[in-house]
Structures are given as C-alpha cells and as structure tokens.
Amino acid sequence: MEAIASSLASGFLLGGIFALTALGLSLVLGVLRLVNLAHGDLLVIGAYAGYFLLTVTGIDPLLGLPLIALALALLAAPLYHFLIRPLMGRGVEAPMMTMFGVSIVLQNLFVVGFSANTRSIETGYSTSSLTVGPATVGWIYVIGFAISVATVVAAHLVVTRTSFGRDLRACAHDSVAAAVIGVNVGRVRMLTFAAGAACTAAGGTLMGLAFSFTPSSGAGFLLNSFAVVVLGGLGSILGTLVAGITIGVLQSLGGVLLGDGYRDLVALVVFLAALIIRPQGLMSMRR
DSSP, X not given: OHHHHHHHHHHHHHHHHHHHHHHHHHHHHHHHOOOOTTHHHHHHHHHHHHHHIIIIIOOOTXXXXXXXXXXXXXXXXXXXXXXIGXXXXXXXXXXXXXXXXXXXXXXXXXXXXXXXXXXXXXXXXXXXXXXXXXXXXXXHHHHHHHHHHHHHHHHHHHHHHSHHHHHHXXXXXXXXXXXXXXXXXXXXXXXXXXXXXXXXXXXXXXHHHHSOBOTTTHHHHHHHHHHHHHHHOTTOHHHHHHHHHXXXXXXXXXXXXXXXXXXXXHHHHHHHHHHHHOTTOSSOOOO
C-alpha cells in the first residue's frame, strides 16, 4: 500500500510537469498547425541549460528558469522567421520535415558539446524526499508541480483574458478571417512559437532535475508530450494539465505493477487509445 500510495502521489505531481513539457507543443499545434518533431530536443536544451548553469556558473536551475525560458524564446523567434514562416501555407509536410532536420542537427550538437554520456542535474532538493502519511515523494516533484501548474494557469489566463489571447484564438480558428479583420497573423504565430519554446525550456529543466538525460532523450520526451496533447485536446491548455496528470498517474502505476521499463509503453497505449476512442481529446480548445 505504501508503494502504491507513493506511486499515485508521485505520478500526480509528475503529471503537472508533463503538462508544462507538452504545453509548448499544444500551442504550436493548435495555432500554427505545426507538428514540431524537434519539440523533444528543445526539452533536452532546457535540461542541458539547467545543467550548464549549475555546473559552470553555480546558479541554481530553478532561479535560472526565467533566464533559460527567455533565452530559448529569443532563439526560437528567428528559427520560426527563417525556417518555418516561408513554408507556412505549403502543407504540413514541409515544415514538419524541416523540424525533423532541426532535431537531427540538435542531437548532433548535443553529442559534440556534451558527449553522449548520461547527465543529471543534482541539487539538494532534487535528491531529497518528502513523506506525508504512507506516501513518499521527491521534493523536486512537489516544486516542479507548483511551478508547472502556475505556468499553465498563467498561460490559460493570457489566452482567455488578454487581447493577444483573443488574436491567438482567432488565428487558431481561421487565420484568413483573422487577417481580414486586422490581426497580424505572422506576428501572433511567431510569438506563439517563441512562447511555446519558453515553456518547453522550463519544462526541460524540470525534467532534467527529476530524471537523467542524454542527447537522444528527446525522442521519449516527444512521445510523452504527444500523448498528453492528444489526450488533452489539441490546443486546450487546461486539457493539457488534466491529461498530463492522468498520464503521470498511469505511468507511475504502470511502473509499479509492470516494471519501470514499461513507463513509455503506458504513454504509447494511452496515446493510441485516445486517438481511437476520443480523437478530439478530453477538452476541445476554447474559441
């Protein structure tokens, strides 16, 4: 019972981090209709950025989260402008394959810059645990859950309560009609891609604090994020949070009942089941 209680608690908290890691992918899919195959590698960038801050500068990765998010957003904006924007309107294949190429380039840069060794971000709170009743969870899960939920809720408020969020929803619904009524569709898309990259970087740093990672970890991160997005609903921010927690709990239970090596299998099964049973996801995007 203690193992199951700890698994449920850890899965619930970890699911919040999953929601943050998938938030950027959900926004990009919902607004740009871009299948970002480099999303997992952007998460790995966040993990390596946190590792670099701690080992080279001594800055705590959590304190450096805003800096990491801002840095990747500034890198993502020109990436969109020069590589993706010229391909918009030419079908989904060209930008998708472009991001696949970006993914390959990033993986090789990781190997050149950091070698193929397994890395982890080790801090006092990333290796300590908290016991509440029969459940024992890592402090990083608690901290990561709080940061992730706050970020997801903030993103939801921006999308639903601000003028930029109104423009974003208009572009997601019909970009041509949005342009007719005066929305700068290109600007909204670039800012959405940059904001998604910022969320991805922050989520990647939290994942690096919770798990070890390698230059090829992006593939597993991408699969998990796709499962969250499909289950939660394309472009649905609150749906992403609900789906992330659901998958986190199922993965943790699967790890206890089937073995830790079956975590990714659980995510894949949920992904396929969601496509078959409810392809629109748990919650549709609010227009």
